[in-house]
Amino acid sequence: MESRDYLFKVLVIGNGHVGKTSLVHRYVNEKFNKNYKITVGVDFALKVLAWSDTETVRLQLWDIAGQERFTSMTRIYYKEASGCIIMFDVTDACSFRNVRSWKEDLDSKATLPGGNPLPCILLANKCDLSPWDVPLSSIEQFSKVNGFIGWMDTSVKDNKNISESINFLVERMMTVSRQGEPWLEQDGGKIKLDSPRREPSERSCC
Numbered sequence: 001m002e003s004r005d006y007l008f009k010v011l012v013i014g015n016g017h018v019g020k021t022s023l024v025h026r027y028v029n030e031k032f033n034k035n036y037k038i039t040v041g042v043d044f045a046l047k048v049l050a051w052s053d054t055e056t057v058r059l060q061l062w063d064i065a066g067q068e069r070f071t072s073m074t075r076i077y078y079k080e081a082s083g084c085i086i087m088f089d090v091t092d093a094c095s096f097r098n099v100r101s102w103k104e105d106l107d108s109k110a111t112l113p114g115g116n117p118l119p120c121i122l123l124a125n126k127c128d129l130s131p132w133d134v135p136l137s138s139i140e141q142f143s144k145v146n147g148f149i150g151w152m153d154t155s156v157k158d159n160k161n162i163s164e165s166i167n168f169l170v171e172r173m174m175t176v177s178r179q180g181e182p183w184l185e186q187d188g189g190k191i192k193l194d195s196p197r198r199e200p201s202e203r204s205c206c
């Protein structure tokens with residue numbers, strides 16, 4: 001069978017301090033750093049996945065600084081993206097309220113080639129902490145009415161639901177790439193973890 005390579009640019013956006021840099025570091029380097037170092041502008045990372053025997057996925061992760069929503073730079077950063085992760089911190093209601101602005105910013109500046117919104121997941125991060133400042137029912141409802149393909153509670157610290165969520169997004173980006181935009185479903189519900197597919201193996205990273 002013919003082998004196929006996919007290259008996806010994935011944006012990681014959300015308020016400052018919600019865990020975007022930590023997410024990318026965890027996913028790419030399999031490490032967690034408890035010290036906060038603010039991102040200035042944008043950081044990049046690459047992860048290469050052996051998705052199946054015949055398919056390789058190259059993920060270019062763009063970690064965009066929390067304060068960039070207030071600059072005109074996001075239009076440039078969002079260019080030619082294939083998908084997006086929007087994060088908030090479950091102990092910080094303000095970061096959840098601002099997800100709407102991040103999604104609006106994204107949808108107004110970036111679309112798929114056919115004009116549809118980018119497939120986008122919503123991550124409710126720091127679920128290892130308590131008390132939560134955002135009720136579960138609000139997240140579910142919000143995700144469904146605001147055009148997300150799904151949402152998930154995550155803890156970058158405990159490595160909970162990180163690769164599972166990103167794999168879900170990769171799966172959708174691959175469907176769009178193979179079958180076109182009309183296939184893009186925007187159910188918005190909680191991402192299901194019972195998918196039978198095996199974990200892709202990692203080829204290399206930098």
Ligand SMILES: Nc1nc2c(ncn2[C@@H]2O[C@H](COP(=O)(O)OP(=O)(O)OP(=O)(O)O)[C@@H](O)[C@H]2O)c(=O)[nH]1
Binds near residue numbers: 155157
């Ligand atoms: N308890 C807990 N802390 C986390 C988690 N994820 C990240 N953090 C911590 O939250 C702080 C901020 O994380 P960053 O990854 O730097 O946040 P960011 O969203 O990239 O921030 P900006 O660079 O300002 O945009 C750091 O001290 C992390 O160690 C998590 O899942 N649980």
